[in-house]
Amino acid sequence: MVDSLSLKPEAAAPAPAPAVKRGRGRPQPSLRSRREAWAAHLFLVPWFIGLFLITIGPIVASFYLSFTDYSLLEEAKWVGLDNYVKLFTEDPRFWTSLKVTAIYVVVSVPLQLAFALALALLLDRGLRGLSFYRSIYYLPSLLGGSVAIAILWRKIFGANGLINAILGVFGIEGTSYVNDPDTALSTLILLHVWTFGAPMVIFLAGLRQIPSSYYEAASIDGAGTVQQFKAITLPLLTPIIFFNLVLEIIKSFQSFTQSFIVSNGTGGPTDSTLFYTLYLYTKGFKDYEMGYASALAWVLVVIIAGLTGINFLASKYWVFYGDSK
């Protein structure tokens, strides 16, 4: 009933330009456009509720909570900047988690994108079996975030794991890589690199947008494969590289499952896999220091926003946006 009454556009009943007819001084919004706006808001009702109830509301609340001491059981107590001060000056685990996450992001994202780009280049242009290869390489990125794969990873790099079984064939005895603080993080980095399929698919789509006439013209001019790559492929692909870079940095800064499962929720051994989000989870939902966890969340937001901002600023120097100058 509501729908048939309110969502009927004016166009249904031919109304000859009501805006002009009623025009008295300033142009009034026509009946039609008012009905359209009304309908538009109705369509957006679920989204509006969500926006205020589970996005904007919580953002404001978490900002407030970050200045309080709150444990779910008692009233929130205003403590001013205490949480932030404590974070930066008295909390070595905060710095550890930041360092671990930074290493993870800085090492794994470029490696992952390098694999993605290399494979995309190999797969491009009329290769037989392209979709077969693409599927094989894409599959791990769908599975990579799951608990099941993290369990597998823990076993592959465990004391009696696959890696050591393979090394054993050659008479080499290995240790448990997930229990060694020197190697535990590397296994997680490897897991992230393993999921290069998603950016690869984006690279492939980008490569397909480069007109083949560019390459034809270049080869008539005598440019070799390497020269073509340097002068055509790479510059035209920089927007896609940039897009993948921004996306993967934001995503990998928030990785959680892998570190939680591989370290059994502790971030160990000796905090060597303590991802930032895992520390936040521990503070907020194990220790129930929810004010402190909110402060951690806001520091994370500032870091991610800052990195993304730097990325955008730096992009002016290396991303090529065609002739649109």
Add this chain to the structure above:
Amino acid sequence: MATVSSRNPVLYRRRVTRGAKHLMLIGFGLVMLYPLLWMISSSLKPEELIFREPGLIPSEITLDNYLEGWNALAHPFSYYLWNSALITVLSVVGNLAACSLAAYSFARLNFPLKKLWFALMLGTIMLPLHVVIVPQYIMFSQLDMINTIWPLILPKFLAHDSFFIFLMVQFIRTLPRELDEAAAIDGAGYWRTFFRVILPLCTPALTTTAIFTFIWTWNDFFSQLLYLNNPDNFTVPVALRSFLDSSGESSWGPMFAMSIIALGPIFGFFLAGQKYLIRGMATTGLK
């Protein structure tokens, strides 16, 4: 012709490099998939053989691991599969309904402050979950919704995954406006235009949304770990985690078996819908 081309050194060399390329791609693909294949093969081996044999062909095949894993926890594994399936299916329905409604409005209708709302929508795509999770948890716990499925599915019915709104807006914009105008001339209101004209044409975008929502919800661990802590409500990821927790470094065979079962639906959706997955990735990545 064939003799000429096989003697032609340029063509011959090209064929060799192409062959080498395929060999490389297959070899690398094998390395990539080896962990998965090893897990499948290990799940079929008797426990004591798993770590003695790095190879893929089991010397002895048994389903014991599956039987043992299925009944290793408080409930049979089918119980957790059902819990996961329920949340996943409801999430898919929620996302399809709420995101398509919002997308139609953003793509086709005019209203005041549209640019602002649209910018806000885009902004929430990149918003880290962690900045809202603490208050959300407090809110859901005050509503007594911890250990229910509500905290997991309610956000989907409120179009919380704005990524999919964006995906559908992009898609609807490619549909010719004449369709809407024709529908209006035929007397269709906005609701009917949306439901009868736009929505059916959106099938590819809806399919992409459904498949991605399915895979992401099925895989999701963080929020399920957070909101479900009663074993009666466990979903597959949380159940696997508690399995790992309770058995420590033993019973890897059953754990692998259950992990394979956990990955099964994703693999199935991947096979059935990879066209949509890849197209979805490509279009949202580029535009």
